[in-house]
Amino acid sequence: MNLPKWFVIAKNEYRLMTSGSLLLRRTLPYLLVALLLLFVFILGPALFDLIKSDWLVLILSQAALSSIAIILLTLFFYFMVIPITNTLKEEQASELEIFLAAPVKPEEVLLGKFMGKLVVFGTLAAIIAGLFAAAFTLVGIDIVQMLVIVITILLLLVSGLWIGTVIAAVLRTKLSRTAKGKDIGKGLSLIIALPLLGLMYALFSGMMFSALEDPSTANLVETILALFPTTWGADILVSYANFPGLMFPPETLVAVAIPGVILFTIASFFIGNRVVARAYSLEPTSFTSSSVKKDGFLLKFIEWATGSGQFSVMVITIFKDWGRRLENLSKVGYVVGLVFLLAVFITRPEEPTAVIILLIFMIGLLAAFVVGEVTIRGKEMLFIYRKAPRGENRLVWARLIQGWFIVVPVTTLIVLIMLAFIPGLPLIDLFAYLLFMDQMAMAITVFSLGVFLVMPAFSEKTGEMVLNMMGTMFLFFILFVIGEVFLGSIGFVLFYIPVSWAISLSVLYLGLKNLSRIE
Amino acid sequence: MSQLIVKTRELCKYYGKKSMIKAVDSLNLEVYEGETFGLLGPNGAGKTTTIRMLNCIISPTSGTATVVGHDIISAKNEVKRETGLLAETPGLYEKLSAYEFLEFMGALYDVPKNVLSNRIEELLKLFGLTQRSNQLLEGYSRGMKQKVLIAASLIHDPKLIFLDEPTSSLDPRAAHMVKDLIKDLAGEAGKTVFISSHILPVMEELCDRIGIINQGRLIAIGSVDEILTSTGTNRLEDAFIEITGGVEEKELLAWRELRGEST
Numbered sequence: 001m002n003l004p005k006w007f008v009i010a011k012n013e014y015r016l017m018t019s020g021s022l023l024l025r026r027t028l029p030y031l032l033v034a035l036l037l038l039f040v041f042i043l044g045p046a047l048f049d050l051i052k053s054d055w056l057v058l059i060l061s062q063a064a065l066s067s068i069a070i071i072l073l074t075l076f077f078y079f080m081v082i083p084i085t086n087t088l089k090e091e092q093a094s095e096l097e098i099f100l101a102a103p104v105k106p107e108e109v110l111l112g113k114f115m116g117k118l119v120v121f122g123t124l125a126a127i128i129a130g131l132f133a134a135a136f137t138l139v140g141i142d143i144v145q146m147l148v149i150v151i152t153i154l155l156l157l158v159s160g161l162w163i164g165t166v167i168a169a170v171l172r173t174k175l176s177r178t179a180k181g182k183d184i185g186k187g188l189s190l191i192i193a194l195p196l197l198g199l200m201y202a203l204f205s206g207m208m209f210s211a212l213e214d215p216s217t218a219n220l221v222e223t224i225l226a227l228f229p230t231t232w233g234a235d236i237l238v239s240y241a242n243f244p245g246l247m248f249p250p251e252t253l254v255a256v257a258i259p260g261v262i263l264f265t266i267a268s269f270f271i272g273n274r275v276v277a278r279a280y281s282l283e284p285t286s287f288t289s290s291s292v293k294k295d296g297f298l299l300k301f302i303e304w305a306t307g308s309g310q311f312s313v314m315v316i317t318i319f320k321d322w323g324r325r326l327e328n329l330s331k332v333g334y335v336v337g338l339v340f341l342l343a344v345f346i347t348r349p350e351e352p353t354a355v356i357i358l359l360i361f362m363i364g365l366l367a368a369f370v371v372g373e374v375t376i377r378g379k380e381m382l383f384i385y386r387k388a389p390r391g392e393n394r395l396v397w398a399r400l401i402q403g404w405f406i407v408v409p410v411t412t413l414i415v416l417i418m419l420a421f422i423p424g425l426p427l428i429d430l431f432a433y434l435l436f437m438d439q440m441a442m443a444i445t446v447f448s449l450g451v452f453l454v455m456p457a458f459s460e461k462t463g464e465m466v467l468n469m470m471g472t473m474f475l476f477f478i479l480f481v482i483g484e485v486f487l488g489s490i491g492f493v494l495f496y497i498p499v500s501w502a503i504s505l506s507v508l509y510l511g512l513k514n515l516s517r518i519e
Numbered sequence: 520m521s522q523l524i525v526k527t528r529e530l531c532k533y534y535g536k537k538s539m540i541k542a543v544d545s546l547n548l549e550v551y552e553g554e555t556f557g558l559l560g561p562n563g564a565g566k567t568t569t570i571r572m573l574n575c576i577i578s579p580t581s582g583t584a585t586v587v588g589h590d591i592i593s594a595k596n597e598v599k600r601e602t603g604l605l606a607e608t609p610g611l612y613e614k615l616s617a618y619e620f621l622e623f624m625g626a627l628y629d630v631p632k633n634v635l636s637n638r639i640e641e642l643l644k645l646f647g648l649t650q651r652s653n654q655l656l657e658g659y660s661r662g663m664k665q666k667v668l669i670a671a672s673l674i675h676d677p678k679l680i681f682l683d684e685p686t687s688s689l690d691p692r693a694a695h696m697v698k699d700l701i702k703d704l705a706g707e708a709g710k711t712v713f714i715s716s717h718i719l720p721v722m723e724e725l726c727d728r729i730g731i732i733n734q735g736r737l738i739a740i741g742s743v744d745e746i747l748t749s750t751g752t753n754r755l756e757d758a759f760i761e762i763t764g765g766v767e768e769k770e771l772l773a774w775r776e777l778r779g780e781s782t
Contacts, residue, residue, distance in 0.1 A: 291653045292616045313626035317615065324614035324655075381610035386576050388627040389596035519577045 013116020044134020072230035080164035087168035088189035187330035201345035364473035447504035453511025525550035529582035544735035557726035603672035628675035662693030
């Protein structure tokens, strides 16, 4: 008998994910089970034992239900966003051709890919479920209750993952009809995570718990939470905490909540499958080409500012190619949004050191997003420049100027967002902050460009991309900490700025040397 | 006698540990001004590596070459100015229009601004792209992109044009157009054209002389007639297989016998 198509595809996905190591491929399922048991019986209890008293107060309090419901809801949304982000970012044209040519239905492809990826995300869900189960052993729940908790959380998170997969599939079908749609998809892939981050930051900052304690907002929050199945799961957890050893504790909603979670899971898979059968298509749809418009004010200004010569044509070309990809604009939007969320929920902007550290991190991320593109379109694009006289030098200069034109104004914007949260900041301090951060933005851009030339990333998914990005973000943070701790404010200024520039320029020089060696 | 426009001397390019992989091995080649020269060879023979070295994109491991009278090691910028290249897997800014891309390539090769816009218009007209010159390249068919790329290789009016597999990805109509264009470049515009390909009919039709390269070494050179005479064959395909070593028909069909055994 032939295997179901979705199973064949799932197996292939698993093979792709474990292609780096045959040993891992064979042992992964056993490793996962071992990891789950380790979390449930050893690591989890040990971890929660450290915060035993605080934890017991929380899960036996009035706010336990809402608190756990919020945590589960955040995790549910997180699992929902993962496939949306991944699907929108990816373009798998060649892979799709294989499925299009084979006698396989689109919904089988989707289910197969989902099941294949479940190995990775299922592990994550299992670890989370294990942690919860371990946390509740402190109140003396029995093995059956532990099993129910693990299954409940697994079902909720896997449902979230499936719903996200279905949404992603439908979005992909709708958006891939035009080149612009594909761009929008890629742009959305990052921005879509911002609301979730907002929710998580609100949770971590304690703002959400404050809203639950405040009688004027508590009702509203609880009503909203009750709409989500994660709250039914929270009901089960909290009821078990209060009645250890009872499968269906009296005067609780467990008897309704358990079938509720199971029904929700079945319904989400059933409805999701129907939606996919109707709305998901693998076929490449009509591809309409966009026409370009005349250069706007910004491009004309850049042309003027770069001398209106042949070099300015190169800067503008790089600008156009970058700016016409909406994913790039969304990356900038993501950084600005992230700074805003952090300013609202996490940092205390009245502490200048915290503000500077945060901004240096964010500028590093931004610079890597902008100039990290230098090699991302592959060696063939580099060879266009190498073929031209002095082409590589001009590429680096054009990229640097394009980077500064984006990173410096955005830095000004995010510094102003942060400073807006400081009441009564003197104007002179505002200018000092801006001047300092803008010149740091220039130095960080130089470094980022250099590091991406020293260790080129020829696609967005390479390890080099992540390493360079982390390097850009952490180097200036480490320098900052060294300066702040050891040198005091004057010594810090004398040390931090020149050293940052010296390192950045040296790395750019090394990058330029390496660029000419790439074959 | 025409002037030499390309001359290589023991040109080598090795890769890997201890230079195990000899992509190009002691290549001695001469190409004359005004001719259409074809470098023919199987996949992985070293054609693209040779073209990349002659265009100063990669450096040779040893040996050297002059292109349009300039040394490829000591006078890279001069070589680059005098040559145009259509790469086998060319880079293309897909988010630019054809006009914008040609404008960019012109700037890259220092074409004066007052000359550039007229030249772009002429090239767009020549390639029949005027109507779609403001559309983004991402919406172009493969053949149309190839036209834009050939136009880009001509934007600085080079003396010598390298075309690496110019028709391999094109449909018959687009391939026909490209072949006509190459004939015009060599005939009417008096350019020297250096083509690399493994498509025999294209090489036979276009080239005045052909060099056959295999495993990095030049193993035959001459006009098509000279190559046929030297191998005692009637067709270029037979000569090519004779020189490079072909696969016996029996070997080709061996899998069918195996299949028969297993069923």
